[in-house]
Amino acid sequence: MEKEDYLKKWLQGSLNEEEKSVFQRTDDYRFLEKMSDSLMSFKAPEYNVEAEYERLSARRSVKGKVITMNWFSPLLKVAAVLMLMAGSYFFFLYDAPTVVETLAKEKAELVLPDSSFVALNALSRLSFHDKNWKKERLVELEGEGFFKVAKGSKFDVVTSSGKVSVLGTAFNVSNRKDYFEVICYEGSVEVQSANEIVRLLPKEIFRTISGVASKEITATDDAPGWRAGQSSFQSIPFRYVIQEFERQYDVSVTARNVDTNQLFTGSFPHSDLSLGLKSIALPLNLTYQIFEDKKIILTGDIQ
Amino acid sequence: MPELLPRVTLFLNLQDNMTKTGANICEEKLFNELFKINSKDLYKFLLYKYGPENNPADLVQEAFIKLWNNCHRVIPEKARSFLFTVANNQMLNDLAKKKTVIKYNLENQTGHNIESPEYLMEEKQFMDRLQRAIQELTEEQRVTFLLNRVEGKKHKEIAEMLGISQKAVEKRIYTALSAIIEKVGKI
Numbered sequence: 001m002e003k004e005d006y007l008k009k010w011l012q013g014s015l016n017e018e019e020k021s022v023f024q025r026t027d028d029y030r031f032l033e034k035m036s037d038s039l040m041s042f043k044a045p046e047y048n049v050e051a052e053y054e055r056l057s058a059r060r061s062v063k064g065k066v067i068t069m070n071w072f073s074p075l076l077k078v079a080a081v082l083m084l085m086a087g088s089y090f091f092f093l094y095d096a097p098t099v100v101e102t103l104a105k106e107k108a109e110l111v112l113p114d115s116s117f118v119a120l121n122a123l124s125r126l127s128f129h130d131k132n133w134k135k136e137r138l139v140e141l142e143g144e145g146f147f148k149v150a151k152g153s154k155f156d157v158v159t160s161s162g163k164v165s166v167l168g169t170a171f172n173v174s175n176r177k178d179y180f181e182v183i184c185y186e187g188s189v190e191v192q193s194a195n196e197i198v199r200l201l202p203k204e205i206f207r208t209i210s211g212v213a214s215k216e217i218t219a220t221d222d223a224p225g226w227r228a229g230q231s232s233f234q235s236i237p238f239r240y241v242i243q244e245f246e247r248q249y250d251v252s253v254t255a256r257n258v259d260t261n262q263l264f265t266g267s268f269p270h271s272d273l274s275l276g277l278k279s280i281a282l283p284l285n286l287t288y289q290i291f292e293d294k295k296i297i298l299t300g301d302i303q
Numbered sequence: 304m305p306e307l308l309p310r311v312t313l314f315l316n317l318q319d320n321m322t323k324t325g326a327n328i329c330e331e332k333l334f335n336e337l338f339k340i341n342s343k344d345l346y347k348f349l350l351y352k353y354g355p356e357n358n359p360a361d362l363v364q365e366a367f368i369k370l371w372n373n374c375h376r377v378i379p380e381k382a383r384s385f386l387f388t389v390a391n392n393q394m395l396n397d398l399a400k401k402k403t404v405i406k407y408n409l410e411n412q413t414g415h416n417i418e419s420p421e422y423l424m425e426e427k428q429f430m431d432r433l434q435r436a437i438q439e440l441t442e443e444q445r446v447t448f449l450l451n452r453v454e455g456k457k458h459k460e461i462a463e464m465l466g467i468s469q470k471a472v473e474k475r476i477y478t479a480l481s482a483i484i485e486k487v488g489k490i
Binding site: 004007008011012028031034035036038039040041042043044045047049052053055056059060 | 363367408433477487
C-alpha cells in the first residue's frame, strides 16, 4: 500500500488492525499523532450562542421598527396629501365670514366693503363674506340693524324670518324672537318673508308679530330711534317693549299682573335706567321695583 | 469554481419558495431555533476560513439579520445553506478583508506539565511551523481541514456547509494534509 493510501485511510479512520500496525511504525504516523494533538491548540474560541442571540435580537428589533415604518409610510403620504389639500383649501378658497356681534347694552357700527353703513342694536349679530362681496352683497342678520346701503347692485339681508333686498337705500331690520320688522327710510325695500313679498316705500313699516304680518305707515324720522339713543314703539305689544328694554339695559324684567299683549306707543331712553323705567311704566299705570342683581319687577293692577 | 454553484442553486431555491407556504422563519421561536442550530457552525466556518481578524461573530450577526429580513422568502429547510452562502458572500464582497491569521493557543493543549527546555523549544518551533503551514493553505483547504480535524465534523456535514460534494471535501482534506506534511516535515 502506498503512503498516500495510508494517509487517506487514516483521515477516514478506516485502517484495519493489520494496516494500523504497519502504519504506526512510520515517521508519518508519529507526525500525524503529534499534529493531531497540536491542532487542538487551533480550536476556535468558544462561541456564546445565548449572548450572541441577545445581541442579534437587539439589532433585529431596530430593523423591525423599520419594517413597521414601511407599512406605515404609505398612510403618512396619504395623510400629508390630505393635509396639503385641506391647507390650500382653507388658505385659498375657504372664506371665513366676518362676524360682528353686540352684547346687551352694546351697539356697534361698521362699514361694509362697498362702504355701505350698518349699525347694530344691542344683542345682535351680523356676518358677511369679504371675498364674495363683489359678486354678491349679502349679509346675515340676527337681531336688529340699521342699514344705509351704497348705490350699486342688489343688497340682501338674510334673517331667519325673511330676506330683505334693496337697491341703495336706508332701512332698519329688526329680527327678534317672534318679531320681525322692516322700516324703510329711503328708496325702496323688498321684503321676502315666509308667505309673501312686500315692497316698502319710505316711511313704510312691515311687521310680522307671532306670524301675523302687517304693513303700516309711520311718521318716523330718517333713522330709527335707537340710533339716537332711545327706543320708539308704535302700537307694539308690551312684551316686545320689555324685551327691548332688557336688551338695552342688560336687566331682567318680570311683569306681574300686567297684560303684556296690550299695545304700547311711546319710547324710552337708553341712558338712564329709572327714566327709562318711568317711560314705560307710567303710561300703563304700572309700579316698579329695582333690585340689586339687575332684576326689575313691574306690577300692574290686574286682579 | 465550486463557490458559484451554491449561489446559483440558492437563487433558484428562492424563486421556488416565493410561492410556497408553511412554517415561517419570521416566527420568533423558529428563528431562535435556527440560530441555536446554525450560529456556532457558521461562526467556526468563518473563523477557520477567514481568521479571527475578520470578525466572524459580526458576520454571523449580519447573516442572521439578512435571514430575518428575508424570512418570508426562505423556507426553514433552506435556512442553513442561505446563512452559509450569505456569510461567505459577505466576506468575499468585503474589500477591506484582512489577511487570515490563525493562531494557536497553548492553553488548549493538554497533558504536558513539566518539560525540558529543549523539548519546549522544539515544541514551540513545531507549533510555529504548523501555524505557518495552516495559514498558507488556501481558504477552502483550511476551513475544510480544520472543521474536520479540530471540530470533528463529518465529511457529509462539511459538504453541506460548503455546498460541495463529499468527494470534494475528502480531496481538500487530503490536499491540505499533504501540504502540511510537506511544510512541517518530519518531527
